[in-house]
Amino acid sequence: MRATSGKRGLRDRIIPLFLLSAAVSVVNILFLPIIFYVPFQAVFELSNEQMGSLLAAYASLAVPGYVVGGWLCDKFSSKTLVTTSVLSTSLLGFWMSTIPSYNTLLFIFFLMSITLGLFLWSAQIKCLRMLGDNTEQGRIFGYSMAIDGIISAGFCLGLAYLIGENIDTVAGFRTVILGFSGFFFLVGLGLFFFYDNKKYGTSSSDDSERITFKSLWNAAKMPVTWIIAMISFGVYVESTALSYMSPYLNAAYGMPVVWTTAFAAIVRYGIKILAAPIGGLIRDKIGRTAPLVYSTVTPALLIIIILSFIPRDHKYLILVISLIFLAIFISRLSYTAANMPLAELKAPLALAGTITGLALMFGYCSDLFLPKLIGHFLDMYGVSGYNYVFGIMVIGMMIMLTGVFWLNYESKKLIAREKSEHVQQEDLQANTNAI
Template identity: 30%
Template sequence: MDKAFIKKYGTLLLLAAGAGIIFQLPYIRETFYVPIQEAMNLSNAQMGELSAGYATMATISYFIGGLVADKFSARKLLTFSFLATAVLGWWFSTFPSFNTARLIFVLMGVTTIITYWSAVIKATRMLGSSEEQGRLFGLQEGLRGVLNWLLVLGMTAVFVRFADQVVGTQWAIRVCAIAVGIIGILNWFVIEDTKAEENAESIKDVTLGMFKQLAFPRVWLLVAIVFFGYSLYGIFGYVNTLAINVYGLSAAGGATLGAFRYLIQAFGGIVGGFIADKIGSRLKVLIAGATLTGLSYGLFLVLPEDVALLGVVLGNFVGGMFAIYLIRSVYFAIIDDAGIPVSRTGRVSGIVSALGFLPDVFMYTMIGGWLDNNPGKSGFNMTFIYAIAMAVGCIVMSLILSRVIKRDKDLHNAVDTETVAAAAE
C-alpha cells in the first residue's frame, strides 16, 4: 500500500482518536446524565453549571491554545493533555462535592483544549486539497464516532454489571479515564518531537494577528454558523434525558442510546463529507442538515406525553442525530469555502471555536433551569422551541455566506474577463 496514503489516513485516524476519546470525560453527561445526577444528588441547574464551568475555561483556552502549541513540543503537550485529563476523570469518578466537581470540569477545560484542539483543525485541513476538505472532515467526524461508540459500549457494559447504579457509574467513568490515559501513552511513543520554529512570531504578534481576523465579516458569519450548529448538537443530548424521564426508557437503555448516537455519528459524518465533495458545496449539506434537524425538534415538540410513544421518540432520535452529524461533518470545512487562507486557518479556527462554542457557557445552565422549574415535558418543550430557533439561524447565516461567496466569485470572474479583453486590445 502507498506509504503516503498510510501516513495521510493514519494521521487522520490519530486526530480522530484524540478528539473523540479525550472529550468523553467533560461531556460524560451526554451518556450518563441521570445516573451522575442521582449519584451526586444534583439539580438540573447544577448539572448545567458543571458544563458551563468547563465551557468558560475552554473558551479562554481556544484563544491561547495556538500560542502554546507554537512554543512547546507537540509530543509533550499531547501526552500531558491526555494523562492529565485521565487523572481528572478518575478524580471525578469518586463523586466529590459539587464545588470540587466544578473545579475538575474547569481544569478539564484547560487539559482538553490548550494542548490539542488548536492544532487539530489546521492539521486536518492540510492533509488534502480544497476538493478533499469535505471528505477529510467527514471521515474525521466518522472515525471519531466509531471510536466513541466502541468506548461508550464498553462503559455501558461495565455500568450494567453492577447492581448498585452509583458504583456502576463510577467504574464506567473510570473505564473512560483509563482509555484516555492509554491514548496519552501512545502519543508519547508515536508522535514525533517537534522543534520550535526558528522565526516564530512573538506571542504579542500572534495574539494581535488573531484579533485582526475579527475585522473580516466572513469570520463572523463562520462564527454564527458554528454557534447555531453547535447549539443544535448540544441540545440533542437532552433527548436521552427526555426518553428516560418522560417516556419510560430505563437508565441502562439511556446509556445504550448514548452509545448508539456515536454509531450514527460515524455514518452521518462520513456520508455528509462525501456528499459535500460530490455536489461541490459544503454549505448546501449544512443547510439541508439544519432543516432536517429543525423538523426533528419540531416533532419532539408536538409529541404528547405518553410512554407508548417511546418508539417514535427513539426513531426521531436516530433521524435527528443523523441530520446533526451532517452539520458537524462540514461546519469547519466551510472555512475553505469562505476563502480563508491556510496560513490563517489556526487563528480563524481558534476564533470560530471560542465564539462558536459559547453555547456551552450558558445554554446548559439555562436549559437546566427550564427543566427544574417546568416539570414533565413542558421544560423540554421550551428547549425544543429554542432549538428550532437555532436551526433557523443556522440556515439564514449559511444562505448569507453562500450569497457572499457567489457575489465575490462573480466579481472575480468579471475582473478576469475585463483583464483578458484589455490584453486582447
C-alpha cells in the first residue's frame, strides 16, 4: 500500500526516507575523483584527461543503461535494485582501495555503470516519488538531498580532517576509500533487513500495470520525459563544470590540497543540506517549480559570469570562495527541479521508472564527453583552460532555464485543461439535475 500523504508531515516515513537518501550517497565512490580531485590525481598518477576518462568509462554503459534501469524498476522490486546497487558498488570500492593500475581503474568505473546506472538512479527516484503526492514532492526530495548532504559532507570533511596532509599519500587515500566503502556496505545491509518493501509501494506494479517495451514509446511521446531530460542535462552540465572549482582554487589561487578537499565537500554536499529542503518547502508553498527556478538560477548565473573575470591572484582567494558559495547556495535552492515534473504534470505512476530512465539517458549523457573534454582543456591550456569551465557552467544554467520554461508552459496547459473539464462536468451535472 502506498504511503499516505497528509498534514501530519513525513515523520511516519522518516525511516524509508533516511535509508533511500543514504543509499544514493553511495555515488560518493563514483565521485571520488571529483570530490578528492587533487589527492586522487596524485595517488593514482593520472593526467586531467585520464581523470575525465574515468567518468567516461562509467558513462559508456550507464547512459544507455538508464533506460533499461527505468524499465527494470517498473518491472521488479525497487528495493531489490537499490540494495543490490549499494552492496555491489561498495565491493567495487574495496577493489579500488588496492590502488590498481589505470586500466584496472577504468574497468572498475565501467562496472559501476552497471551497479549504479542500471540499478540505482531510476529505482531510488521512483521509491521517493511514491512516498507522497504532489503537495509533498518538494519536501521529500529536498529532505532527501539534505540527508544525502549531511552523510556525504560529514564523511568527506571528517576523513579530510582525520587524515590531514597525508590525504595525497597512498596510505591516506586508501583510508578514504575504505571508509566510504565500509559505511555504504552497512547501508546496503540496512536496506535489506530494515526497509519495508510492501508498505511504501516499492514493489513491482500490479498485473494490470505490467510494463512492456511499448512503455518506452509511450514515455517518449510525453513532454514530461523531455522536460526532465532537458532540466537534468542543464543541471548536470553545470554541476560537472562546478566540480572543477576545487582544482581551480588550487591551481589559480594556491589553495592547499587538504583545503580543496574540504571545499569540494562543502560545495557538493554541505550547502545543499540547508538549500535543498528550504527550496523544497518554498516550491511546495508556491505549488509550481518555474517561479523558484527563475528567481534562483538567474542571479547564480550572473555571479558565475562575474567570477570568471576576477584576477587569478592569491589575494582574491577569500572573495572567490565567498562568491562560489553564494552562487551555489542560490542555485541549490532549485536543484530539486528535475524531480518535480513527474508529479507536477501528473505522469502515470506505472510509467514513472521508464520516464525517468529515458530522461536520464539524455539528461546525463554529458558524462560521455564533458569530463574528458574539460580535462583536455586543462592539460592543454593550464589555468587558462578554466575559462572554458566557466563558459560550460553558464551554458548548463541556460539549458536548465529553457527546460523549466517548457515545464511552466505544459503546467499551465494542464491546469487550463483540468479547469475546462471541471466546468464541463458541472454543466453536465446541472443538466442532469434539471432533467
